[in-house]
Amino acid sequence: MTDRNPYSADAPIPARLRPAMEAIGRVGRDLARHIARGPLAGQLAAAVGDNADGDEQKALDVMADTAFAAALRGTGIRWYASEEQDRVIELDPAGRLALAIDPLDGSSNIETNVSIGTIFSIREAGDAGEPSFLRPGHEQIAAGYIIYGPQCMMVVTFGDGVQDYVLDLETGLFTLVNSRLTIPEESAEFAINASNYRHWARPVRAYIDDCLAGSEGPRAKNFNMRWIASLVAETHRILVRGGLFLYPRDDRPGYADGRLRMVYECAPIAMLIEQAQGRATDATTRILDKVPASLHARTPFVFGSTTKVDRVTAYHDLPEQEVSALFGHRGLFRV
Structure with a gap:
């Protein structure tokens, strides 16, 4: 993994969230490359156990969880809550943020080459780990996902509209393509x-x-x-x-x-x-x-x-x- 900023220069990311968002972007970029190799990258869909909620874990679930937890140390994240972990982990006692993550959503689709992703949200950290997340969702200060598909994209909000980025394979940067994404009202x-x-x-x-x-x-x-x-x-x-x-x-x-x-x-x-x-x-x-x-x-x-x-x-x-x-x-x- 490189320390290079994974976003294009025009990425409007709040300063206090930038270290964490850069870590998420770097891991997402690396995972996108890994996933794109499919079977050449190993048995990504191999069952390796069960998560905290009793659901089957795949090798890529564990790989993604390990990578995000490691990358987020020292980025201002105090509490790290993952779908793949039994309990909340303290990454940085001096951190002021709490991050919840599903490191690899849709892992049942890994071997079928269907789009999968990462879902995350950021809140203010409390004095204790689990209570930091047992609060209403409107207290989130950021939320987003990375979708690993025909294009790797990151969609994120910091509480003022939704930003849409695509991973440019030529530059290795998440490049902003829509600064205010809205849902069409008409659909069948x-x-x-x-x-x-x-x-x-x-x-x-x-x-x-x-x-x-x-x-x-x-x-x-x-x-x-x-x-x-x-x-x-x-x-x-x-x-x-x-x-x-x-x-x-x-x-x-x-x-x-x-x-x-x-x-x-x-x-x-x-x-x-x-x-x-x-x-x-x-x-x-x-x-x-x-x-x-x-x-x-x-x-x-x-x-x-x-x-x-x-x-x-x-x-x-x-x-x-x-x-x-x-x-x-x-x-x-x-x-």
């Missing part, structure tokens, strides 16, 4: 894992039924369904093209609160989405107002274009007889 796409339909609550099923009914249903419009199973890839598509992402709670054991982690995944993505003029909820409640009960707490997650997220919330407010009706009789949403 939604993303959900439809194989779990039978497990969803009635409002979610009703919403999806009405989308699938197309131009003949109450929405009077044809929709396209997407599902990549990589949160970073789903987020990036919505930031670029608009639409809706849903990972609701369901009635399977262990899914009562969804499956995505609030601290490492949902809170930082929610901050990005809101800064891009979108909406992010758990289907009824704003994600950034929620306080995680534990470091690895999970939450249902619905985000995307504002009117689409609001419509999902409205379905949860419908009276029972309206939710249970056939789509042709769900009068409130006939357009």
Whole structure:
């Protein structure tokens, strides 16, 4: 790893966050090169154990976690909370910042050459490690992700809009390409894992039924369904093209609160989405107002274009007889 600044000269990064952001950029750049080599870089998708929450770890998960933790020492980060760690790690006792990270999101897709990524957020550090992260998401001061795909890109917010960078392979720099990324409001796409339909609550099923009914249903419009199973890839598509992402709670054991982690995944993505003029909820409640009960707490997650997220919330407010009706009789949403 080189100490060279990984950003183009016009990168508008706050001075107090620059050391940490430069470390994240350097590791992201190195990981992008490593991932691009695929099998030539070794068995990146090999199972090497389980993480703190019982999910299978891949070799690249551990590699990424180790690299970020090492690079962030001495950058002002006191507390480091990773999805791959059992507990919060103290990197710098004099640091004033706390960083939460999913070092390698979407690792189940490593061997399929589908876009994967890194998700991170930065907060003010408290006197103790874990309590620094058990606070509402609106207290984040920065959030972002790196997507390792056909282009390696970094999307980040410092609380005043969303910046979009692409890794220039010629210079090795993350180069600013959009200083204020916003979500298109109009889109005919939604993303959900439809194989779990039978497990969803009635409002979610009703919403999806009405989308699938197309131009003949109450929405009077044809929709396209997407599902990549990589949160970073789903987020990036919505930031670029608009639409809706849903990972609701369901009635399977262990899914009562969804499956995505609030601290490492949902809170930082929610901050990005809101800064891009979108909406992010758990289907009824704003994600950034929620306080995680534990470091690895999970939450249902619905985000995307504002009117689409609001419509999902409205379905949860419908009276029972309206939710249970056939789509042709769900009068409130006939357009």
